Amino acid sequence: MSLPSSTELSTQTLEALAGIVGPQWLRTGEEAWKRGTSTTSVSRRVPAVVFPASTREIVALVELANARGLALYPVSTGRNWGYGCGAPVRDDCVVVDLSRMNRIVSLDAELGLVTVQPGVTQGMLSQYLREHQLPFLVPVTGAGPDCSLLGNALERGYGITPHADHFGAITRLEAVLPDGSLYRSAHGDLGGQRVDQAFKWGVGPYLDGLFSQSNLGIVTELTFVLARKPEHLEAFFFWVRDDAGLEDAVGAIRETLRDLGGVVGAINLLNPQRVLSMVAPYPRDRVPRGDVLSAELLAELTSRHGVAAWTGTGGLYGTREVVRAARSTIRRRLGRVARRLMFLGADRARLLSQWLPRLPLGFGAKLAPQARTLSNVMSVLEGVPTQMALPLAYWKSGRRPPEGAPMNPHADGCGLLWTSPLVPMVPELVRTYVRTVREVTARHRMEPLITLTSLSDRCFDSSIPLLFDREDPDEAARALACQQALLDTCRREGFLPYRVGTHTMRWLAEQAPQAWRLTENLKRALDPRQVLAPERYSGL
Ligand SMILES: Cc1cc2nc3c(=O)[nH]c(=O)nc-3n(C[C@H](O)[C@H](O)[C@H](O)COP(=O)(O)OP(=O)(O)OC[C@H]3O[C@@H](n4cnc5c(N)ncnc54)[C@H](O)[C@@H]3O)c2cc1C
Known part of the structure; x- marks a missing residue:
């Protein structure tokens, strides 16, 4: 594999880095080059990666960086997938990987x-x-x-x-x-x-x-x-039949959150493409290259997999009595706007996922992916980490590791860009937002996968994963252009991101130069030589 030209570090600098962390914890060449790549398809030159084991070693690295004019870029596990992974914002930073400090x-x-x-x-x-x-x-x-x-x-x-x-x-x-x-x-x-x-x-x-x-x-x-851990936990799921029901659903979610406060965790609302990405493979053979699911194909898939216009989910946490009372509030609020509403305890979710696939006449096979998804959602609500959401990154590439193997969308070559706008919990604004995302993604021929997650009874964070083939430069360029258009259009409409990828930090800084002035002053005062993560969330 030919590596892109990288700014060489001098032998003395490499020796000094190795002297601090130990030679086996300094990586250069191909491993460093890989650190500069990401699911976003944007790459940075990375001359070296170091793996310090203690605060003392970090201090020594920072002192060395000041003495030799190096820039360091710290990551914890470097899996910021869809936002730049472990790659720095700027070329020529030494990545400081802190994964050995795992106590x-x-x-x-x-x-x-x-x-x-x-x-x-x-x-x-x-x-x-x-x-x-x-x-x-x-x-x-x-x-x-x-x-x-x-x-x-x-x-x-x-x-x-x-x-x-x-x-x-x-x-x-x-x-x-x-x-x-x-x-x-x-x-x-x-x-x-x-x-x-x-x-x-x-x-x-x-x-x-x-x-x-x-x-x-x-x-x-x-x-x-x-x-x-609460005494009792129950998941709830609701299905809104028609897209026209979105505004009422948003109003009902807001009322539910106001009524139930801390008893209910965040509520998620997902559009059909987002649900399909969890329950069905992407029909690559039926979508022309560089295009998206047609309206007919989307209708066929949603009908085959029983996917509604909007699917909602959340968790109820508390004592049995509190959860029982919350259930009736949910029925009153969400039952009004949903075609179906379902409550599920952990045991029932697991039973469903075990038994449904065994039902005869293909009936079970049809519902099995949905049941598995319900059971996986249950694990997440119970605070048990799972890989359940990761297949999303592989939906378009289809190149998933074997069942049970660890998934790493970056290492596995997935193309993924997250855009994460905040959307006030006002029904008409949510409608405007959804329309905007649909229009922009359609213009760039990218699938619109929309999730709205309640951060409070005032605001949703939405997450839009743009999925593309990283090996196809045209598609990667189209995905980046689509994200830029999403950021610009959403900005004009007032839907601003809560977090951005490393490749869009400059865009962020340019949007509000006045607002970044204090950040710049702090950076100049604390880090005059720009040794730490230059250009990351910074006007400079
Ligand atoms: C399918 C899928 C689902 C996802 N779901 C979620 C989700 O539900 N919620 C969510 O938040 N994210 C989600 N992500 C995005 C992302 O993968 C996670 O946020 C992930 O936890 C970030 O990677 P990390 O923990 O390795 O952090 P890192 O990559 O190590 O850190 C992130 C950034 O923080 C800075 N940083 C890290 N450590 C330090 C330090 N010690 N000192 C100073 N600066 C530091 C660095 O600049 C770094 O780039 C998802 C991604 C995918 C692909």
Whole structure:
């Protein structure tokens, strides 16, 4: 394989890097080059990757970067799939992969607080909780068991368990600053470890927030609140027959969230293409190259797989009595707008997925994928990380690893770009948003897969995965153009992203130069040599 030209690091610099982390934890050549690639199809030149094992080694790396004018780009597990994966924003950064720092530093079971290093994954925490029989939920995401908790929280990622807002659940963090000094909160400095862990805001200016979606430090550990396993958990699913029912469904979701508060986790609303991506293979042989599902084919597939115009799902958490009462609220609110409404406990979901495939006359086979999806959704609501959402990334490529093998959309060559606009929970605005996405994707001949996830009773975050063949340069270019058009059009309509990919950070900075001025000033003051993640969420 021929590698693109890369800025060579001098032998002395490579020796100095190896001297800090150990020669076996320095990678150059093809492995470094791969780090610069991503599911987005945009690549960066990466001259080297280092894997430090301690805060001391990180400090030494930062000091070296200052002395030699290097730029470093920290990642936790580097699986920011669809947003740039582990690739830096700019060429020629040394990637600092923190996956070796994977200790669960402490777990305070009395207060429900866990402190983790960057390399701790959802899967590791899940195993720890199981082994120690601790009654907490992992704050899972669709990205699956091998993704970090820390990197996801710093990106302000979210899931659908009760603590859906992952940065919101953080109470404290520690970081190495661009000059090599250490940051921790005033409460931490005062020696009040338990108060520091239990109380998010500390005392004085709230500074922990400076390290999320930023480039002002390398975070070495953080503490977050774990949601307790409820006495009872029930999933609910609802199906809205016609697209015209969207506005009423949005109104009913808002009322439900207002009525039920913390009893209901986030509610997800999915369009037909998004549901099909979970229950049926992409019919490649019936879609002309470079085109999308025709209206007729879409109608045929939705009818065959029993997919509604909008499919909704969420979880109810509480005591049995509370969940029972919540169920009747849901019936009253969502039952009004849905063609069907279903409640499902964990045991029933698993039974369904085991027994349906065995039904005779092909009936079971038809419903089996839906039943499996219901059972998988149940696991996510229970805070058990699974790979259930990852097949989405493979829907168009069809090149999935064998059943049960770990999925890695980046390594497996998937083409994926996430766009994540926030949409106020106002029925007419949601309609405008959906229309916009449909128009823009149709213009660029990309499939419109739409999910709306409630972040509160005021706002949805929507996620649009643009799926394409990474080996087809035309399709990759079309996907990037489509994303740019989505960002621009949504911006004009007021639907702004909660997070962006590394290749669109410049776009973000150009949109609101005034707003980025303070960020720029902070960056200049704290990192005058631009040694940490240059151009990441920064006007500079
Ligand atoms: C099918 C699918 C479903 C997905 N579902 C979800 C979902 O439900 N919710 C969601 O949020 N995301 C989702 N994702 C997106 C993404 O894969 C996850 O957010 C993932 O957790 C991010 O990767 P990571 O944990 O390895 O973080 P990293 O890639 O390690 O970190 C993300 C970024 O944060 C910064 N960073 C990381 N660690 C540090 C540090 N220690 N110090 C300073 N900066 C740091 C870096 O700039 C890095 O690029 C999904 C992706 C796919 C393909």
